[in-house]
Amino acid sequence: MAKGVWGLDVSRSSLKAVRLQSGKENLELTDLEIIEYPFVLGRDEAALEQEIKNALAAFLSRHKLRRDLVVASLPVHSTFNRFIKLPPVAPDRLKEIIQFEAQQHIPFPLNEVIWRYQSSGKPVQPGEEMDVGIFAIKKELVDQFSSLLASVGVNVDIVQFNPVALYNFVMFDYDLGRNFIILDIGANNTDLILVDEERFWIRNIPIVGNDITKTIQQKFDISFSEAEQKKTGVSEGPEAGKIFNVIQNVLKDLTSEIHRSIGYYKSLSPLGTAIDFNKIILAGNASKTVYFEEFLSQRLQLEPLKITRLNKIEPAASVKDACLPDGRPLLQTHLASFGVALGLALQGLELTPNRVNLVAEKVIRQREISKKKPWVAALAVVLALILAALHFSGKKELKILEEINNEAQAVLKNAKQVEINWDEERKIDELRNRLKEISGFESDRDVWIRLLNVLNNMEILRNNAPALAKGYVENNNPDDLAAVQKFEQNKIWILKLNADKGILAGINKQVLTLTIICAMVCQVKDNVPNLLVSQEFIKQKLVKPLVEEFKCEEHAPEPVGGMDPVPGLLTPEEEKSISGLPENKPKYYRFKVTLEIPLSQ
Numbered sequence: 001m002a003k004g005v006w007g008l009d010v011s012r013s014s015l016k017a018v019r020l021q022s023g024k025e026n027l028e029l030t031d032l033e034i035i036e037y038p039f040v041l042g043r044d045e046a047a048l049e050q051e052i053k054n055a056l057a058a059f060l061s062r063h064k065l066r067r068d069l070v071v072a073s074l075p076v077h078s079t080f081n082r083f084i085k086l087p088p089v090a091p092d093r094l095k096e097i098i099q100f101e102a103q104q105h106i107p108f109p110l111n112e113v114i115w116r117y118q119s120s121g122k123p124v125q126p127g128e129e130m131d132v133g134i135f136a137i138k139k140e141l142v143d144q145f146s147s148l149l150a151s152v153g154v155n156v157d158i159v160q161f162n163p164v165a166l167y168n169f170v171m172f173d174y175d176l177g178r179n180f181i182i183l184d185i186g187a188n189n190t191d192l193i194l195v196d197e198e199r200f201w202i203r204n205i206p207i208v209g210n211d212i213t214k215t216i217q218q219k220f221d222i223s224f225s226e227a228e229q230k231k232t233g234v235s236e237g238p239e240a241g242k243i244f245n246v247i248q249n250v251l252k253d254l255t256s257e258i259h260r261s262i263g264y265y266k267s268l269s270p271l272g273t274a275i276d277f278n279k280i281i282l283a284g285n286a287s288k289t290v291y292f293e294e295f296l297s298q299r300l301q302l303e304p305l306k307i308t309r310l311n312k313i314e315p316a317a318s319v320k321d322a323c324l325p326d327g328r329p330l331l332q333t334h335l336a337s338f339g340v341a342l343g344l345a346l347q348g349l350e351l352t353p354n355r356v357n358l359v360a361e362k363v364i365r366q367r368e369i370s371k372k373k374p375w376v377a378a379l380a381v382v383l384a385l386i387l388a389a390l391h392f393s394g395k396k397e398l399k400i401l402e403e404i405n406n407e408a409q410a411v412l413k414n415a416k417q418v419e420i421n422w423d424e425e426r427k428i429d430e431l432r433n434r435l436k437e438i439s440g441f442e443s444d445r446d447v448w449i450r451l452l453n454v455l456n457n458m459e460i461l462r463n464n465a466p467a468l469a470k471g472y473v474e475n476n477n478p479d480d481l482a483a484v485q486k487f488e489q490n491k492i493w494i495l496k497l498n499a500d501k502g503i504l505a506g507i508n509k510q511v512l513t514l515t516i517i518c519a520m521v522c523q524v525k526d527n528v529p530n531l532l533v534s535q536e537f538i539k540q541k542l543v544k545p546l547v548e549e550f551k552c553e554e555h556a557p558e559p560v561g562g563m564d565p566v567p568g569l570l571t572p573e574e575e576k577s578i579s580g581l582p583e584n585k586p587k588y589y590r591f592k593v594t595l596e597i598p599l600s601q
Contacts (some may be wrong), residue, residue, distance in 0.1 A: 004030070006065060007344030008072040008154075009162070010145075012048060013037055013187035013210075015055040016338055019068065020313065020345040027349070029315045032322065032341075033059055034334050039187075039210075039224050048075075049148060056152045071158040071344040074145050074358075079161050080106055080113075080136040083120065083199045085129045098132060104510060104599070106136045107503050114139050116356045120198035131199055135161065135356050142358055158348060159358040162340050163191040163202045168352035169343030170281060171195075173311050180279040181302065183258070184339065185209055185286040192258060194265050196275060198353075203261045207254045209286030212247050219246045232288040244291045251292070255299040281305045283339045307336045447512055447550070447597055454549050460492045460541045488521045488586055492542055495519055495590070501599070509598055516593040518542065518557075521586045522565040529565050534589040543593055550597045557591035565589050 009016040019031035035058055037051040052075065082105055089097050098117050103110055115136035122131060142159055149156050160168075166184050170176070182193040190205040209231075217227035231247075234240045266275055280302040282293060287306065297304045315331060322330040331338075346352045455461055496517035503510060523533035538557045547554045565587035 004066070004068040005345045005348030006068050006070050007165075007341040007346075007348065008070065008156075009165070009338075009341040009344065010052060010056075010072055010075045010149075011162070011186060011188065012075050013039075014337075015052070015059060016334075016341045017059060017063070018338060018341045018345050019063075020342070020349060022349050026314045027312060027351075029310070029313050029319050029331075029342075031063060031316075032319055032331060032338065033063060034330070034337070035059060039228075041224075052148060053152055056149065056154060060153060065154070069157050069348040070154060071160060071348040072145075072149065072154075072156045073160055073162045073165055073340055073344055074137070074141065080108075080115075081133065081161070081164070081202055083131055083133045083201070086132055087129060088127050089130075098134070101132075102134050102136070105134060107510075108136070108138065112138060112140075114142055114358050116358065118354060118356055122198040133199070133354070133356075135164070135358070137161075137358055146359070156359065158344075160344055160347060160356065161202075161358075162189070163193050164354050164356065165340045165343035165347065166191070166283060167193050167195070167200055167343070168347055168354055169339045171353050172346050172351055173313065173342075174281065174305075176279055176281065176305070179275060179277050180281065181258075181262075181277050182281050182283065183287070183296075185254075185282075185284040186337070187213075187285065190254075190284075190286075192261055194262065194277065196265075196269070201265050205254065205257045205261070207250065207257060209284065209289075212250050212286060212289055215247050215250050216243060231290065232285065234290055240290045244295075247289070248295075251295050252299070255296060258296075258300060277302065279303045279305060281307065283307055283336050285334070285337045287336055307339055309335070313342070447599065450549060451514070451546070454545055455494075458492075458542065458545060460490060461494065485586075489523070491520065492538065493519045493588075512597045512599055514546075514595040514597060516542075516595075517560065517590065518593060519588045519590045522589045529587060529589075531559060531563055531565075531589060535559070535591065538591050538593070543595075546593075546595055550595065552595055552597050555594050557593050560590040560592050 004019060004021045006017060006019050014034060014036040017031075017033045018029060021028050021030045035055040037048075037055060040047065043051075084101055084105065086094075086097060086101070099110075102115055102117070106113060106115060113136045115134065117132050117134050120131035120133065145159070146156055163182075163184065166182060170182055176195075178195075178197045180195050182191075182195065184191045184193070185208065187209045190208050192203045192205050194201045194203075213224060213227045213231055216222075216230055217224055220227065220230070222230075230239075230243055234243060262277060269275055280296065280300065282296070282304055287293070293304045293306065296302070319331055320329070324330055324333060343352065347355055494516060496515075498515045500513045500515075501510065502513055518538065520534060520538065522529040522531075523537060524530060525533050535557050543554060543557060546552075566589070567587060
């Protein structure tokens with residue numbers, strides 16, 4: 001366990017940092033800092049990066065990291081997290097099964113992301129399913145963030161998501177029962193965390209603290225900083241009522257998004273509406289908005305709780321005495337905003353339920369090697385001193401000296417080999433990931449087998465040709481002509497079949513999009529070709545059996561070529577190249593059938 005840990009919450013509006021130290025009898029908050037960036041409308045990413053660098057430089061000028069562990073959160077929210085249930089599996093196959101599930105659920109190639117997993121911590125009985133959380137983020141985002149910190153002299157040891165860090169802090173410092181909600185509403189980001197026993201579900205809500213501030217700014221025609229002061233600096237009286245009336249619609253939108261999220265999560269759970277969320281803990285600076293707590297409590301029918309004190313962490317005297325320029329106590333004024341930073345530091349001390357680390361594996365390995373290098377160099381120096389001391393001994397001592405020298409050379413050689421082995425192992429990992437991606441194509445193999453079976457069993461596709469008296473059609477034989485007409489009118493022709501794998505919009509689920517171009521002799525109603533009758537025939541005979549087999553959403557067949565039937569199965573160009581076609585050819589309707597088949601079934 002680390003003795004001292006810094007938690008750095010690097011957001012798009014401020015830098016918040018805390019240092020926790022584990023003593024013999026208590027956990028102490030020994031240092032803290034908050035540096036807010038000036039609000040600039042339309043600020044681009046390059047300008048934001050420079051603001052973060054300036055804040056970090058100012059932080060380092062006032063605080064020494066020494067050899068403390070550094071745990072940081074990313075100033076981005078393009079992250080993925082999902083809890084899945086795994087069937088009972090042998091421990092030696094667990095990692096393989098989880099990697100397969102990750103490949104199915106993460107909406108990016110695995111070689112482009114850093115992904116980790118962790119079990120929920122719930123005890124599992126023999127034969128019982130296991131809850132596992134999968135977390136992922138694109139490698140380039142972590143690399144950019146790590147490079148940004150390194151450019152000002154901060155080497156981060158652990159990288160974590162903001163909402164997971166806040167969840168870790170609340171789970172450590174508060175006793176809220178088994179089911180509750182955390183709402184972290186900051187200047188540029190709002191995270192909703194639904195805690196369901198040992199599981200949790202995260203959703204990023206598009207309504208943020210700056211939306212409230214901008215509404216006040218526009219209504220009262222004041223500067224952004226003045227609007228921010230009105231938002232959190234007025235607690236009661238006539239002016240508070242005026243401000244609340246202005247922001248009420250924004251708060252209604254926020255509660256609607258929370259309601260919708262709770263409903264969606266309950267629909268995913270096997271327990272359904274039996275899940276009872278009765279508390280909501282409010283974090284983030286925007287939670288101090290006038291009448292915010294009362295409004296959410298009334299609209300959501302949840303008991304609101306605020307982060308107003310630390311229960312299991314003892315602030316040092318210097319932290320208690322730290323004040324803002326206006327004389328307000330720093331810790332108490334901004335405690336609701338320090339939840340993420342505290343959760344990060346707690347993870348560094350190994351005191352949290354979730355310990356996912358999003359630092360790339362190659363970086364972790366390089367640091368392990370770097371830690372070994374000083375020991376190898378020190379060993380070489382010691383051996384060199386021993387060699388110098390033994391130089392004046394006799395032949396016996398010289399022999400011993402040579403043996404020691406050989407051992408030293410072997411140690412140095414072994415150290416170099418360790419570095420080579422790490423590089424080779426990294427290349428093997430990359431190749432293994434690519435092979436896993438290729439092997440993933442087998443996941444839709446059963447879909448094709450089932451598809452062909454369904455098509456093969458369709459009567460309208462496997463109708464045998466009519467039995468004719470002479471084995472061929474006689475033009476002057478009414479029975480032959482009637483048999484051929486009946487055969488053609490009850491048969492569907494498959495002209496083209498295409499399939500593409502992709503992600504179903506909205507739910508990030510992998511699907512096989514199947515496109516079928518088919519045709520049939522146009523059905524006639526009241527002696528007139530009728531598109532709708534033909535469309536219904538395709539729907540009942542072709543679409544519904546496929547929908548029933550794959551349990552996918554049903555889409556009506558789409559006409560191809562307009563509302564009028566086409567002369568035949570051939571294109572006009574193909575017909576021109578063939579002479580001798582009968583004049584009274586049957587006319588056809590062509591349709592496009594589209595199915596989105598979930599690959600997880």
